Amino acid sequence: MWTVKVVGVSVLAVSVTVELLNWLRRRYKKRKPLNEVLFFPSEVACVEHLLSPSAPCYCALPHGVDTSFSRLLRHVLSASSSLDLCVFAFSNTDLCRAVLSLRKRGVVIRVLSDKDYIAINGSQIGPLRKAGICVRSDGGAVYMHHKFALVDGSLLISGSLNWTLTAVQANMENLIVTMEPELVRPFVQEFNRLWELSDPARTLSNGVQTELERTAGHD
Template sequence: MDSIHSMMMWTMKVVGLALVAIPLSVELLGWFLHHRRTKKPLSEVLFFPSELACLEHIFTPSLLCSCYCPLPHGVETSFSRLLRHLLSASSSLDVCVFAFSNMDLSRAVVALHKRGVTIRVLTDNDYSAILGSQVGILRKAGICVRCDADSGYMHHKFAVVDSQLLITGSLNWTITAVQGNMENVVITQDPDLVRPFIKEFHRLWLLNDPDRKRSNKQKPAHVTAGAHD
């Protein structure tokens, strides 16, 4: 009888605990689902000029303790944050920037290309051949670069990572902008902001397709004129 009584008491305790645990689990599940639905997209603002610091640990994490350059190590700066966001790309990176001469940014883009990330770079034609331009380096690495040769400057300064993360602001991809100028960069995953930039990049990319430009040049004058009637 004692064993039966003990078994009944144990069963009642288990049932009691289950009655308490089930609603608690439902409540926790509801909180989790609500938290996922209401989670805000990434939003960050970076200001420049950026503090000078060693960047080797970003490109090669194992070098954090073995790099002996004189710059501060393990310091998080605006520039290191920018590089981390760029290097987070896993499938694609579209870069649309007026001037591109910063070697560390070029190094990050080439590193992504070597990982198999699809890279497209669009820059202004007048500034693609200036001293220190990285356009030649990128093309040599096998990255597709198109130059806008319109009469006005292609003055955009933005990048889109994996079609989900927008990086935009006043910052040209130059050493002067990163280390000397007062600049700003906004980083966001807000789809309402990301989508228009994807659309603008696509428009400019098609507009500056070399085959399309070549085709337009080869059209007879009367055909070109008729297209504007």
């Protein structure tokens, strides 16, 4: 009788412990970070519902279709605090509209682009600058060939795709969209490094210093 009671209580204790540990595991289990891959060329479809949600659209393109490009736009538009963009070529007008709408919403935007590509016909860097967005380019490298964006410092969009219409609609391209901290963190650090490196004040102050040094040499 005594043995039966002890075994019974032990089984109960083990069951309660297992249940409790399972509950704790489920409760505090780390959620798997977002990992998504987008391939291009993207199917051509209307994206006005993303860029101007309040205005109805009657264009001839298919509506309400989920494409690689609409997914890219959604990820960019999901920014609530910051967008750091580091892209070689930026001529896609829909992506430019998306960035401008973020700016209107008060999202802090920093853009790094290639020094040569900035001035090219069709580049959307001009409209971004006109809207007061800070754009920098570095003169050190042959090409600033990156194509990545950081949304709110926690979502990375990176791959072969430049922000151009040809890349989106005609080329074979890829983009990785991830919130994996081991991948996002190095890109955040690299963006901040390149941003500081491309600070015009830095170049100017270097210039002034050189001028002062030259003058001192003549004294």
